[in-house]
Amino acid sequence: MFLPSRQHSGKAPPAQRRPSTFAELLLGLAVVLALGGALGLGLGAPPATLALAAACYALLATLVARFHRQPTGLGWANRVTLARGVLVALLAGSLAEPSLIARHAWFFAAMSGTALLLDGLDGWVARRTGTASAFGARFDMELDAAFILVLCLALVAIDKLGPWVLAIGAMRYAFVLAGWRWPWLAAELPASRRRQAVCVWQVATLLLALLPPVSPVPAGYLAATALLGLTVSFAVDIAWLRRNAR
Known part of the structure; x- marks a missing residue:
């Protein structure tokens, strides 16, 4: 789902960094299982919904454990992002039963709206607590991409829109x-309000x-x-990358 940041080159020993992070990730899995059971x-x-949600969260947790480099757990901002990941995993699980x-479209829309609100909260928490990091920014961005893809798949699954809408989720x-x-194309892009606005x-x-x-x-429409x-946003970014590559 997301790639390692170039700004973190060293790995803390597993004994220093993994127990707390793993405990937080396992807690997230427990929440997925509890909420998935409540949906049932x-x-x-159906059970397939819980199974798919747990599988999606397991993939997310595996990537976080692989690329997180801080020795003292996830930190509050990343915990907010992880909470959003729990909701996205549950939404993805619901694709097993369109x-x-x-x-229950209103219920799933409310769940999606909560995930959107958390998307704005994690950055605020990072700034207030002084815990902004390259990993956190990448975690947030890649989860945004996964969230958008899940929403696109949901619209196709319930026959509201055609497969063309998947282009939105697949472009990233x-x-x-x-x-x-x-x-x-893999060079680092500068921060952009335009990119954030398009995502929202x-x-x-x-x-x-x-x-x-x-x-x-x-x-x-x-x-x-x-x-x-x-499409316009990607075109602007690609032009900037090409220009700077030269």
Whole structure:
């Protein structure tokens, strides 16, 4: 899901850094299992939903454990991001039963909205606690990409939009893959308010498109604006990378 940061070159010994981090990641897994079980009891979610949610969270936790470099646990900002990861894993798990999303669209929209609010909270916590890091920024960014892809898959799964909307969720991953072929695309980009705004707009429009009162036609227009904004944003970044590579 995300890649190691170049700003952290050394590894703390496992005895110093892993127990606390692993405990926090295991706690997150326990929350996924508890909430997934509650979805089964309250909404009639099948066991496949819990299994897929747990698998998605396990992938997230494995990557965090692999690339986190701090010796004293995740820190508060990354804990907020991890909480968002729990919600994204549960949303991803619901893809195992698309009719569940269709029947309880308001509930899943509220869950998605909570994840969006947490997206703004983790950066604020990082600044207030002085715990901003390259890992935290990358963790946040890659989880944003996964969240957007899950929302796109949900819209296709409930037959609200066609497969074209997957281009929104896949563009970030296509860009990363292209960086393996053309290394100049993998260079570090400067911070950008434009990029942040486009990300928020993507999540907001996809979330609105999920709501029951929004029919497929306006949902398509909303998603199209997100795709257009994302395409323009990537074009600007690619032009900047190409110019600086020269």
